[in-house]
Amino acid sequence: MSNVTKYKWFFRLLATREGRRILLIPTVILLALSVFTIYQMELNPKPERVEMQDGSGDIKLTKRSALIAFKLPQEVGEVRDIVGEDMKVTSYDVFCDKDNNIKSAMVNVKADEKEAKEIIDSYQKKYGLTQAASAWNGDAGGFDISIRYDRKDQRIDIDLKKK
Structure with a gap:
């Protein structure tokens, strides 16, 4: 046939x-x-709001994009001020308590090696970061900040934890 x-x-x-x-x-x-x-999934600027199932009532604001970089929205508040309004982010997770007070955040920024060096230098000047074995650590307005650059994935990982 x-x-x-x-x-x-x-x-x-x-x-x-x-x-x-x-x-x-x-x-x-x-x-x-x-x-x-x-x-x-990709172009909507609003983060996905997920209530944690561990009984704490904490909320996770999250957004990921495989196609484009985006700016942090107003909903993430202090994190946006620390990371920078103009920073192009590929993904973030922000953990808040019941009253929307930020507890911690993880932000990923896509950057090649040259851009990463410029970004890390600006954070060193702004927050007085010190270099550890694989990261730069410091204090950023009530948050402990840790910045790492991943050469393989060409991205900067910014971790913030409330003191």
Whole structure:
């Protein structure tokens, strides 16, 4: 059985106006749902709000993007002030208590080696960081800050913990 005879019904369906509608309408619906899903995952600026299941009532604000870098939203408050408003972030996790007070945060910034050196130098001047074995540590406005550069993934990891 050749492919032409195997799919003859499909070609007959495409040859008629009703057949094209039968195929076009579900295709358009699936395409619209796919575009909406991509928007929600990649382009929507609002973080996903997840209540922790450990009984503490803590909240995790999280956002990840594989396609584009984005700015930190207003919802993360103090973290945005420490990291910088203009910093292009690829992912973040911010942990808050019941009253929306930030407890800790993890922010990832995509940067090549040259950009990473400039960013780390600016943080060293701003927060007086000291270099440890694999990270730069310091104090940033009530938070302990730790910055690491991952050469393999070409990203900067910024960890903040409330004192």
